[in-house]
Amino acid sequence: MDDDIKIIERKEINVHGAVLIEGFPSIGMVSSIVANYLIKALNMEYVGSIRSRHFQPTAVISAGVPMPPVRIYVGQPVEKKGSICERLVVVTSEFPPPAELMQPLASHLLDWTKQKGIITIISIEGVINASQNPEEHSTYAIASSPAARKLLENRKITPLQNGIITGISGVLLHESELSGQDVICLLSDANPKIPDARAAARMIELLDGFLPKIKLDPAPLIKEAERLEEQLRQAMVQSLAMNVPGQKEQPQVMYG
Amino acid sequence: MDDDIKIIERKEINVHGAVLIEGFPSIGMVSSIVANYLIKALNMEYVGSIRSRHFQPTAVISAGVPMPPVRIYVGQPVEKKGSICERLVVVTSEFPPPAELMQPLASHLLDWTKQKGIITIISIEGVINASQNPEEHSTYAIASSPAARKLLENRKITPLQNGIITGISGVLLHESELSGQDVICLLSDANPKIPDARAAARMIELLDGFLPKIKLDPAPLIKEAERLEEQLRQAMVQSLAMNVPGQKEQPQVMYG
Amino acid sequence: MDDDIKIIERKEINVHGAVLIEGFPSIGMVSSIVANYLIKALNMEYVGSIRSRHFQPTAVISAGVPMPPVRIYVGQPVEKKGSICERLVVVTSEFPPPAELMQPLASHLLDWTKQKGIITIISIEGVINASQNPEEHSTYAIASSPAARKLLENRKITPLQNGIITGISGVLLHESELSGQDVICLLSDANPKIPDARAAARMIELLDGFLPKIKLDPAPLIKEAERLEEQLRQAMVQSLAMNVPGQKEQPQVMYG
């Protein structure tokens, strides 16, 4: 199997010095929900995609625009709804890539971020709640490099010492540890059976500390997220969750 | 897996300025039924095929002519049975291609349409009825470009804002969004368990607005379609639905 | 998967102007039984084979000679047992090739027949009985070209107008329709659960009309065929149906 991976820029992407959020699907859809929250809340622009014939043959329609399953968004430093957005890049997908594509996909992504001058990658993951008490929730963090560990230290976050991280996040972590790039993986425990919007809200709280110029507010999101939860679940069942504006009862979805 | 896709023209195909209808199998066989209705009603000519060793090894016999599973038809601007046919191209198949072939197949098709000067692609899809009420039916549309969105606007069709479109249609939509080609995807809800002729009739009504020089009449089709429904179902079971002219009770099938 | 198909001639094969019978496995083993009947009845010579590592790794032993699973036989125009044999080529196998090999196999076969000057290919197929009445049997025919259709017409056979033909026969039909070569596919309904010798006898009656210089007699075959039926079934179960001459009760099998 050749990987057939190509990163396509819709136009010149100027993101020198930016932070990239990696949001491939994870347990409880935490990463997808967080990525979509950021895209909407910060009014990020769809600037590119990652393509491979081995990805899901699917278009994701958002605001009437058909887009491929793996997309790149950039947030410009504009003031909007009371928040200042620093230069932020989000890579996200609704569909997990095949296991054998994860290593080449992570390599392509790290090469691209290096070439673009992106300084830090934050990889979002969900993990199954390991606690005895289902009401007790935790978030964790891992860093790939001394500089990335410093970022955790400055935020009084103690990195995870021992464990196993699977998927794109795992490959990004060990590949960047080798190449010396700065990757932080943030994990929130989540319910693996549903899109877990509450876990996403906990992640946004955690993420808020890393994006000083942006004010991320999990409070309204919690409510919004609950509806998303329902919507995404239907999307899985029907392969088509739809929303035609102009029809009555058309909801104001944040998720695209 | 190499895709091994080749577009074969049986003779010089001159379709500059034409509209192409993509009718690969969809939920409820909506696209296949619509494609076959157009081919028969407009007396379209079989002018080419798309071949790959990964497609179903099968011949489709129509009017005694054996044809490969993925075919290209062209309608000439002739007057017939009271209708004027503008230059129309139909690509159709009775068999869905393997998932890993969908991206290269869509790319080949878009390249070919560009090279041939085809101006708009209309992709036909069926979707599962999302309504609570099974008697309530809907059709939807998505456009890949401002020009294609204009075509919807002119027909007072509000495009789908958010959702997920799988298969060839999905890949055509996002690939054309990138290349700037004009693709419209029309969707009708349909019964996924049978060839849904009524859904096809609703699609023909919708399609009628896009083909001004052609008068498409769904009324007689509804009756015809019901019989097709039965016939196609038998074709699936037996891999051979047959119809020898000269034998008594030989039906006047429209589906070829 | 590379196809790895090679046509091997055991010696110079001179079959200019011949008819080729294609007998790859079909429903009810109709094509295999017919091919073997012809080989024995007309005392055809084993002259070549088609090889691929993707074919069944098997030797078929006939008259003490081990042969590969896909074989080519040629009948010389000699008088034998009261019948005149025109130049006839039979390609047959006891094992169906993998689905992905069918298109390249058909292409190799058509290229080879063209290069050898073979004028007509007759492809033998079995189909499931579509009639309500299990006692009612039918045979059908399809032609790939005007010249081939003429052959049907001359024999007062009305070709099948609409339907679906799967497998090698299907690919041969649509590939030859494109290349302009003459392929006729003859179909007999058959019982898909057993080697259906009676269906083979009906096919031989049909085939008789196409081979004027040969007198094919289905009558004795029906009896013989019934025994073959039993033998082939055992061959499937045991992967070795054997017949050592010199031992008592050694049967006079026609099938080799």
Place this chain on the structure above:
Amino acid sequence: MDDDIKIIERKEINVHGAVLIEGFPSIGMVSSIVANYLIKALNMEYVGSIRSRHFQPTAVISAGVPMPPVRIYVGQPVEKKGSICERLVVVTSEFPPPAELMQPLASHLLDWTKQKGIITIISIEGVINASQNPEEHSTYAIASSPAARKLLENRKITPLQNGIITGISGVLLHESELSGQDVICLLSDANPKIPDARAAARMIELLDGFLPKIKLDPAPLIKEAERLEEQLRQAMVQSLAMNVPGQKEQPQVMYG
């Protein structure tokens, strides 16, 4: 899948004029038991191996030496325990190769035997007992060439006339029939559910006639074989049948 087959000679193998016994796994493990009997009884030397990444990743330990799963042994013409050993080559394995490797494996083996000047290949096979009476046992033989058939004739063995031989033996038979090399396939019926030592003893009796300078005695083997039967069965279950010399009750296994 590339075959990745390499024949590795541990040292210069001089086997001009030798007979090669092919003992890949067969029904009832007949070929493996026979090959191992020959190796031990004739004190044959381990001289080479056939390697492919697609073979079982395994070492077979014999007399403390780790060896790959497909091995080549040579017997020198020395007098030992009352028997004279003519130059004999044995190729054997405990594991069947994947089906798609059988054709290239047979081709490599035939090329190698030709290049080495080996004159005859004897391929050992087990077949399921086709007799009604389970107490009645048979052996069979097939030859690929007139010279090989002469060898059967001289030993008053009537070759199998019709049947199907699967696996390496089948491919060796038809490939050598084409290339003109001399292959004899010897078959003994066997119990497919266990390593059938008694079937192996019958095979050794048959083989004895082909190796005039060697006196093969099935009598002691029958007893030995019964124990092997038990041992091999355990090897399958545990992936490790072991035998540490120096420990009490260490058996004198012939199988290595």
Place this chain on the structure above:
Amino acid sequence: MDDDIKIIERKEINVHGAVLIEGFPSIGMVSSIVANYLIKALNMEYVGSIRSRHFQPTAVISAGVPMPPVRIYVGQPVEKKGSICERLVVVTSEFPPPAELMQPLASHLLDWTKQKGIITIISIEGVINASQNPEEHSTYAIASSPAARKLLENRKITPLQNGIITGISGVLLHESELSGQDVICLLSDANPKIPDARAAARMIELLDGFLPKIKLDPAPLIKEAERLEEQLRQAMVQSLAMNVPGQKEQPQVMYG
């Protein structure tokens, strides 16, 4: 499938004259537990990795550092906790490689050890207990070469004479037997259903004899190992066994 295997050195690895311990997963996780015991007890340094897109896409986090699934560690000859560590290399993984990668993986490893001047490879394996008495435990050893057999002899270990060794150890044994490199495989029987810490302790006792400058003490390990047993089992279930220092009840794990 290309193997895509690369050995990556994080820095100049100088291990001339060293012993390499191969600890890929085995029955009862014996090799993984032993490898991790050595790494921690001897304070070994993480110096390299083996990468392939076909390995598990995963990061193993140890002491806060994300590492790929197949890792290389080197122990420097320093005095620590009362033990002198001779130059030792450990290659280990928590995940077994795909079967088709085992042959190329072993080849890469043997080439690398040769190039690096490593003198002996000790491969650690677990085997299912073949004894009737579950309380009776055994260890075994196999050597690939006369020099390696000498190492066993000097330690009064009688090598396994006959048997089958599967996996990386098997391939290492027969490949090194051919190339003349010195490989010793040590086996301990183990419980295949759990990470068997007691079997690992027996292995460490056996290993102690081969590493004269190191004092390996199985006694404390047995206790530690029991806890590991629990931990590893959870890691399998959850894909994330975690351990954040600073939180209360944070255990002093040796396993990283």
